[in-house]
Amino acid sequence: MTGTTGDTRRRLLQTASAGFGYVALAGLLARADESSELAQPQVAQPLAPRPTHFPPRAKRVIFLCMQGGPSHVDTFDYKPQLIADAGKTIGAGRRSLMAPVSPFRQRGQSGLWISDLFPSLAEQADKLCLLRSLHCDQPPPPRAVTPMHTGNAQFVRPSLGAWTLYGLGTENDSLPGFVALNAPPASAQNYGSAFLPAVYQGSRVGPSVQRGPAQARAAGTAPALPDIRNPRMSRDAQRRQLDFIQELNRQKLEREEVQPGVEGVIESYELAFRMQDSLPDLMDLSAESQATQTLYGLDENQTSVFGRPCLLARRFVEAGVRFVEINHGNWDHHARLETDLQARSREVDRPIAGLLADLDQRGLLKDTLVMWGGEFGRTPDAQNGSGRDHNHRGYTYWMAGGGVKGGFSYGSTDEHGAAAVENKCHVHDWHATILHLLGLDHTKLTYRYAGRNFRLTDVYGNVVHDILS
Amino acid sequence: REIVSSRAYRLSSAWNRQRFEQDPDNLYFARAQPRRLQAEVLRDCMLAASGRLDLQRPRGSMVAQYPAAILGPNGPVGTVMAPAATRPGAGPGMSPAGGPETSTGGPLARRLQQLGGAAGRFRPGQVQGNPFDASVAYRSVYLPVARGLLPRALEVFDFAEPSMVIGQRESSNTPAQALYLLNNRFVIEQSEVLASRLQQESADRTSQIQLAFRLVYGRAATEQELAASQSFLLQAADVSVGLAEFCQALFATAEFRYVN
Numbered sequence: 001m002t003g004t005t006g007d008t009r010r011r012l013l014q015t016a017s018a019g020f021g022y023v024a025l026a027g028l029l030a031r032a033d034e035s036s037e038l039a040q041p042q043v044a045q046p047l048a049p050r051p052t053h054f055p056p057r058a059k060r061v062i063f064l065c066m067q068g069g070p071s072h073v074d075t076f077d078y079k080p081q082l083i084a085d086a087g088k089t090i091g092a093g094r095r096s097l098m099a100p101v102s103p104f105r106q107r108g109q110s111g112l113w114i115s116d117l118f119p120s121l122a123e124q125a126d127k128l129c130l131l132r133s134l135h136c137d138q139p140p141p142p143r144a145v146t147p148m149h150t151g152n153a154q155f156v157r158p159s160l161g162a163w164t165l166y167g168l169g170t171e172n173d174s175l176p177g178f179v180a181l182n183a184p185p186a187s188a189q190n191y192g193s194a195f196l197p198a199v200y201q202g203s204r205v206g207p208s209v210q211r212g213p214a215q216a217r218a219a220g221t222a223p224a225l226p227d228i229r230n231p232r233m234s235r236d237a238q239r240r241q242l243d244f245i246q247e248l249n250r251q252k253l254e255r256e257e258v259q260p261g262v263e264g265v266i267e268s269y270e271l272a273f274r275m276q277d278s279l280p281d282l283m284d285l286s287a288e289s290q291a292t293q294t295l296y297g298l299d300e301n302q303t304s305v306f307g308r309p310c311l312l313a314r315r316f317v318e319a320g321v322r323f324v325e326i327n328h329g330n331w332d333h334h335a336r337l338e339t340d341l342q343a344r345s346r347e348v349d350r351p352i353a354g355l356l357a358d359l360d361q362r363g364l365l366k367d368t369l370v371m372w373g374g375e376f377g378r379t380p381d382a383q384n385g386s387g388r389d390h391n392h393r394g395y396t397y398w399m400a401g402g403g404v405k406g407g408f409s410y411g412s413t414d415e416h417g418a419a420a421v422e423n424k425c426h427v428h429d430w431h432a433t434i435l436h437l438l439g440l441d442h443t444k445l446t447y448r449y450a451g452r453n454f455r456l457t458d459v460y461g462n463v464v465h466d467i468l469s
Numbered sequence: 470r471e472i473v474s475s476r477a478y479r480l481s482s483a484w485n486r487q488r489f490e491q492d493p494d495n496l497y498f499a500r501a502q503p504r505r506l507q508a509e510v511l512r513d514c515m516l517a518a519s520g521r522l523d524l525q526r527p528r529g530s531m532v533a534q535y536p537a538a539i540l541g542p543n544g545p546v547g548t549v550m551a552p553a554a555t556r557p558g559a560g561p562g563m564s565p566a567g568g569p570e571t572s573t574g575g576p577l578a579r580r581l582q583q584l585g586g587a588a589g590r591f592r593p594g595q596v597q598g599n600p601f602d603a604s605v606a607y608r609s610v611y612l613p614v615a616r617g618l619l620p621r622a623l624e625v626f627d628f629a630e631p632s633m634v635i636g637q638r639e640s641s642n643t644p645a646q647a648l649y650l651l652n653n654r655f656v657i658e659q660s661e662v663l664a665s666r667l668q669q670e671s672a673d674r675t676s677q678i679q680l681a682f683r684l685v686y687g688r689a690a691t692e693q694e695l696a697a698s699q700s701f702l703l704q705a706a707d708v709s710v711g712l713a714e715f716c717q718a719l720f721a722t723a724e725f726r727y728v729n
Contacts, residue, residue: 156633188618189632198627198641226621227645227652233714238651241714244701248722251693257484261503264642265723272647450636 057403
């Protein structure tokens with residue numbers, strides 16, 4: 001191609017069938033071919049159970065979402081040096097260090113260090129797997145709650161529960177597959193399906209829980225799903241009406257013979273009618289024994305607010321719901337940490353301990369993944385004298401059940417708990433690990449939207465293999 | 470114009486065995502592809518059938534009538550002002566669509582009362598359902614769309630997520646849509662209004678059924694449909710209740726939800 005003036009690079013590429021343009025085009029065509037073959041599952045039953053990438057360790061998830069950012073140094077991340085250095089202005093913070101508001105003790109056979117704020121949960125220490133090196137990108141709340149759910153603070157993306165349902169389908173076709181209990185108002189994005197089909201979005205069940213004491217009042221009312229009950233008609237009258245609707249649908253189907261859409265409509269009405277029957281029954285907690293109700297703390301005002309959704313969550317997962325998220329608010333303690341953290345911990349301690357014990361005794365814990373945590377932790381140094389500021393550089397999550405090591409602690413923060421230093425685990429890594437536990441490869445669980453394949457973990461995420469049992 | 474006047478565009482969606490066998494996936498447009506009605510169209514069609522559809526633009530936005538607390542987790546708890554437009558006899562855009570039992574005050578005012586209690590003080594912990602579900606009769610394009618909060622009439626029928634760029638809406642078929650059409654107050658209200666319209670405009674049952682089919686589907690009922698409708702109406706204890714349930718059933722069918 002040298003020597004003759006006509007053989008410029010441009011000319012070569014214009015004429016040669018293997019020019020860059022051709023190479024690029026061939027690549028595009030191959031890709032288009034591939035993507036049409038691996039097209040999204042446009043199946044009649046998008047919620048049918050789907051095979052996993054490899055054998056799962058957990059089949060379902062209960063996510064206890066503590067909104068506001070519970071302090072890790074006061075709860076599950078024991079820092080003796082923080083006690084020793086209390087009052088000094090050293091380390092990462094600009095303000096003086098504040099000792100944990102409650103003493104820590106070693107618990108269970110495993111000797112995990114757990115704060116006295118969680119006396120009941122501490123009795124189940126050998127079930128807990130502490131992840132003490134979480135960190136995330138985006139500090140200000142409530143925005144940080146979103147990446148915790150979707151992996152992305154900037155754009156609207158499907159939530160963890162929606163990805164789970166998309167990946168696994170559901171085991172009970174008369175209930176929603178992804179349930180968000182007591183979700184705060186205007187938080188639809190956190191349990192939404194974004195570009196995934198709408199069937200994968202979380203169904204918000206129960207009253208919305210506003211942060212603060214309003215929560216206690218709101219939770220007293222019966223939880224409900226929108227439009228789950230007809231305000232006028234009896235069940236029999238409605239069945240008669242539905243039979244008429246289905247008769248008209250069937251006549252249309254007979255007239256037009258091949259109409260997959262109409263078949264889908266017929267199916268969805270029967271499903272809705274079943275849901276209408278089963279959901280209120282499932283949410284009626286009076287069928288539970290007194291002992292079970294007490295186990296979840298329903299006998300006390302302070303604990304019943306969170307105990308009720310915890311008991312509901314057990315009933316949901318038992319019935320085959322894939323992903324249940326329970327929200328609990330008001331963990332954002334910039335001041336009065338001692339009193340507020342004590343109150344919040346007390347509200348959730350007995351219900352969570354009850355949930356773990358109950359799942360265990362029913363044999364559900366071995367394949368149910370329970371996770372607890374907030375969108376970030378809090379600083380070791382004091383804010384406003386009596387509180388702690390947001391801390392996204394290091395905080396603690398715990399998991400229990402479904403394929404994680406019990407009585408185990410993974411990773412650590414620095415001597416005061418300011419930042420994760422050892423075996424750091426980003427939110428993306430945490431997401432990748434959850435999907436891995438469910439038998440899904442986070443790099444393969446993709447959905448094509450806007451011309452490319454999307455994942456929960458974007459281009460990040462490493463599975464934390466050390467915590468797998 | 471060239472597109473809409475083309476043969477392919479004007480094809481019927483009617484099924485034909487010979488054509489189906491030649492083009493089972495309809496890749497060569499052997500027939501028109503049945504499409505689902507979009508959320509807005511579905512709601513507007515219900516209002517149009519009941520005769521309630523208000524083509525006027527509403528004054529202002531419903532969003533303005535709700536305090537910030539409802540739109541965001543950090544908003545202050547505010548006081549709901551009784552909006553001028555919801556007073557009885559207010560502007561044409563906010564005419565009540567509450568059905569036969571509508572009393573004084575627009576449905577919005579009633580809705581606000583439900584939300585805020587007698588004192589008009591809004592407490593977010595007490596919100597039951599979506600505040601944007603108030604039964605207003607104007608066209609769906611004027612319904613409020615706020616971040617994280619959509620009117621249910623739009624939300625369940627694949628409305629595009631407002632905080633994303635969506636090139637094409639999903640076209641899903643979910644039980645939530647079925648529950649909406651079976652149980653939602655708005656749908657029930659439109660059915661009742663349509664039922665009373667049928668009773669006013671025609672006397673005997675057969676012509677009421679035929680009128681309903683014309684208003685809802687734009688065609689006459691077939692023999693079979695007429696028979697099924699008549700036997701359904703015969704079972705009803707109360708004539709107007711039965712007629713309202715019949716109208717709701719028409720709204721809930723696959724036929725109403727598809728463009729053929």
